Amino acid sequence: MSIMDLTSMAEAQKADRQELEERLRKLSLEAAEKCYQCGKCTSGCEAHKLLELEPHRIVALTKAGLFSEMTSSDLIWTCVSCFKCYERCPQKVAPVNILFALKNLSVLNGKDVPGNYTAMLQSAMTIGLVQDVQETVDRKGAVRTRDSLGLPPPPRPKDMEHFMAAIMGTAVEKV
Ligand code: SF4
Ligand code: SF4
Numbered sequence: 599m600s601i602m603d604l605t606s607m608a609e610a611q612k613a614d615r616q617e618l619e620e621r622l623r624k625l626s627l628e629a630a631e632k633c634y635q636c637g638k639c640t641s642g643c644e645a646h647k648l649l650e651l652e653p654h655r656i657v658a659l660t661k662a663g664l665f666s667e668m669t670s671s672d673l674i675w676t677c678v679s680c681f682k683c684y685e686r687c688p689q690k691v692a693p694v695n696i697l698f699a700l701k702n703l704s705v706l707n708g709k710d711v712p713g714n715y716t717a718m719l720q721s722a723m724t725i726g727l728v729q730d731v732q733e734t735v736d737r738k739g740a741v742r743t744r745d746s747l748g749l750p751p752p753p754r755p756k757d758m759e760h761f762m763a764a765i766m767g768t769a770v771e772k773v
Pocket of ligand 2: 639644645646651653681683693
């Protein structure tokens with residue numbers, strides 16, 4: 599890699615950091631203005647049920663500007679980006695957007711993207727689905743497929759090349 603490459607990479611990273619810090623600053627102001635810690639986001643959070651992520655606490659820590667504490671925690675990676683917290687919030691605060699920004703900042707700070715994220719990306723780029731179609735077992739122990747349940751195959755991208763180009767563009771810009 600040339601010095602020019604390294605310089606432009608450093609400049610791009612600086613711009614990314616500034617953009618992220620500005621985004622977090624705005625999210626922090628919005629949280630301070632609107633969130634009254636009712637906990638509705640946490641009570642519907644899929645990651646909270648299994649993995650103890652508490653979006654209302656993420657919002658409270660964001661209000662307090664404690665970003666480095668959150669970017670160094672693995673907990674932020676348990677968010678499955680389902681947007682339920684946003685849908686449930688009576689104040690239209692979006693903890694999910696805070697978590698997107700924190701994940702990006704975490705990577706910029708040198709943390710590795712967890713393996714399950716890269717596996718999902720790999721699967722999406724290979725078969726157009728984040729996970730291949732699974733079989734399930736019913737109460738009697740019989741193996742059931744989508745076909746045997748009368749379900750159609752899941753929709754996949756019609757133009758794989760175009761789809762992959764879109765994913766690559768997004769993967770470069772956002773986690
Ligand atoms: S649901 Fe909205 S207002 Fe309530 S704690 Fe969560 S972010 Fe704050
Ligand atoms: S987007 Fe993340 S934080 Fe929000 S409800 Fe879903 S898993 Fe929880």
